[in-house]
Amino acid sequence: MAQVYGNDFGTPDQQPGRPQMPPGPADLDPETFVELLADEDRVEPRDDMPAAYRKTLVRQIAQHAHSEIIGMQPEGNWISRAPSLKRKAILMAKVQDEAGHGLYLYSAAETLGVDRADLIDQLHSGRQKYSSIFNYPTLTWADVGAIGWLVDGAAITNQVPLCRCSYGPYSRAMVRVCKEESFHQRQGFEILWTLSHGSPAQRAMAQDAVDRYWWPSLMMFGPPDDDSPNSAQSMAWGIKRFSNDDLRQRFVDMTVPQSEALGLTLPDPEIRWNDERGHYDFGTIDFTELFEVVKGNGPCNAERMAHKVKAHEDGAWVREAAAAYAAKHAVAEGAA
Amino acid sequence: MSTPPSPLWEVFIRARRGLNHVHAGSLHAADAETALRNARDVFTRRNEGVSIWVVPSSEITASSPDERDAFFDPAGDKVYRHPTFYDVPEGVEHL
Numbered sequence: 540m541a542q543v544y545g546n547d548f549g550t551p552d553q554q555p556g557r558p559q560m561p562p563g564p565a566d567l568d569p570e571t572f573v574e575l576l577a578d579e580d581r582v583e584p585r586d587d588m589p590a591a592y593r594k595t596l597v598r599q600i601a602q603h604a605h606s607e608i609i610g611m612q613p614e615g616n617w618i619s620r621a622p623s624l625k626r627k628a629i630l631m632a633k634v635q636d637e638a639g640h641g642l643y644l645y646s647a648a649e650t651l652g653v654d655r656a657d658l659i660d661q662l663h664s665g666r667q668k669y670s671s672i673f674n675y676p677t678l679t680w681a682d683v684g685a686i687g688w689l690v691d692g693a694a695i696t697n698q699v700p701l702c703r704c705s706y707g708p709y710s711r712a713m714v715r716v717c718k719e720e721s722f723h724q725r726q727g728f729e730i731l732w733t734l735s736h737g738s739p740a741q742r743a744m745a746q747d748a749v750d751r752y753w754w755p756s757l758m759m760f761g762p763p764d765d766d767s768p769n770s771a772q773s774m775a776w777g778i779k780r781f782s783n784d785d786l787r788q789r790f791v792d793m794t795v796p797q798s799e800a801l802g803l804t805l806p807d808p809e810i811r812w813n814d815e816r817g818h819y820d821f822g823t824i825d826f827t828e829l830f831e832v833v834k835g836n837g838p839c840n841a842e843r844m845a846h847k848v849k850a851h852e853d854g855a856w857v858r859e860a861a862a863a864y865a866a867k868h869a870v871a872e873g874a875a
Numbered sequence: 876m877s878t879p880p881s882p883l884w885e886v887f888i889r890a891r892r893g894l895n896h897v898h899a900g901s902l903h904a905a906d907a908e909t910a911l912r913n914a915r916d917v918f919t920r921r922n923e924g925v926s927i928w929v930v931p932s933s934e935i936t937a938s939s940p941d942e943r944d945a946f947f948d949p950a951g952d953k954v955y956r957h958p959t960f961y962d963v964p965e966g967v968e969h970l
């Protein structure tokens with residue numbers, strides 16, 4: 540199963556999102572679809588495609604969209620308390636970008652024949668998920684830095700290969716998203732850099748944020764490969780290009796030297812360079828915590844959903860007014 | 876709490892003078908004016924455009940349900956429409 544914004548999966552005991560049947564042999568797939576994949580060509584909305592491919596994409600893109608939207612909350616929490624006007628303007632721009640990412644992705648999902656309103660409904664009723672990383676609280680300003688550096692950093696690692704995803708509208712959305720993401724990661728790094736070069740208290744705050752966000756960020760890549768039964772199908776379909784563990788390793792390799800530049804430690808005593816492998820080794824991830832969060836037992840699951848549903852309901856009058864205004868003018872134009 | 880679904884619009888953006896408008900994506904909006912404003916906020920937050928068109932998706936007529944069918948076949952076997960089809964004798968220039 541593809542991971543995108545992480546954990547597009549249930550707990551080991553309940554995997555509601557999994558396709559019910561293993562996708563059929565290639566001879567059941569439309570001929571053009573098989574050819575397109577063989578040619579590394581893109582599949583476009585009106586092409587014939589296997590039902591399971593469509594279903595996998597809808598679920599993945601919807602979950603990705605939901606993650607962008609819910610992901611505005613942890614950082615949005617700090618907009619009113621950003622330490623300077625400059626930081627506040629930057630944070631607003633970043634959070635606004637995330638809203639934009641959600642919109643690109645919802646419209647990519649809609650090209651597969653689903654309705655955005657329906658997807659939002661499924662999020663609100665808990666039938667579709669979003670990345671568990673956003674169920675952790677942002678306790679201090681340094682968390683905004685840690686999110687930009689680590690969470691956006693992990694998201695970028697996941698998203699860059701998706702720019703070559705076999706489904707055209709999804710890959711185009713990802714190109715747009717990736718262009719915008721790089722500033723997100725840098726601004727986070729810069730926040731941590733500033734704090735880590737500040738007072739002892741600021742430095743401690745930065746270290747604490749990194750300590751709390753490191754392991755959840757690694758979990759964003761999803762379960763280990765042995766435990767990711769649908770990854771192979773997503774790879775065969777050209778939706779996923781690299782395995783969860785490969786992407787996670789890539790992220791660790793990029794991030795360790797950056798942490799050294801920051802003068803902050805990553806909370807894993809097993810991190811060390813392995814000359815033989817040409818990669819950093821790192822400790823074993825405790826996925827039991829992640830599965831708890833996926834199940835809804837994370838620190839902020841209920842709060843995130845309640846806030847999202849309330850925002851949607853509070854905005855109903857705006858949608859109704861816009862629709863009424865449009866209808867009135869359509870009538871006026873018809874009469875003219 | 877049900878709002879009627881707002882129509883879908885296709886967004887075309889001219890990145891700068893001298894270029895065509897190019898399809899950028901789609902969005903929902905109640906009317907054309909709102910669609911334009913939303914398109915500005917969604918697709919041009921970094922000066923990606925100097926002009927935007929929005930078109931109701933329902934108004935677009937597309938060539939065929941399958942993008943690879945016989946509709947484009949007539950162009951397939953007319954290699955003589957390309958300059959590379961022709962032999963140019965050795966030494967002849969500017970042709």
Ligand SMILES: [Fe+2]
Binds near residue numbers: 607636637640716720
């Ligand atoms: Fe994003």
Ligand SMILES: [Fe+2]
Binds near residue numbers: 637691720723
């Ligand atoms: Fe981001």
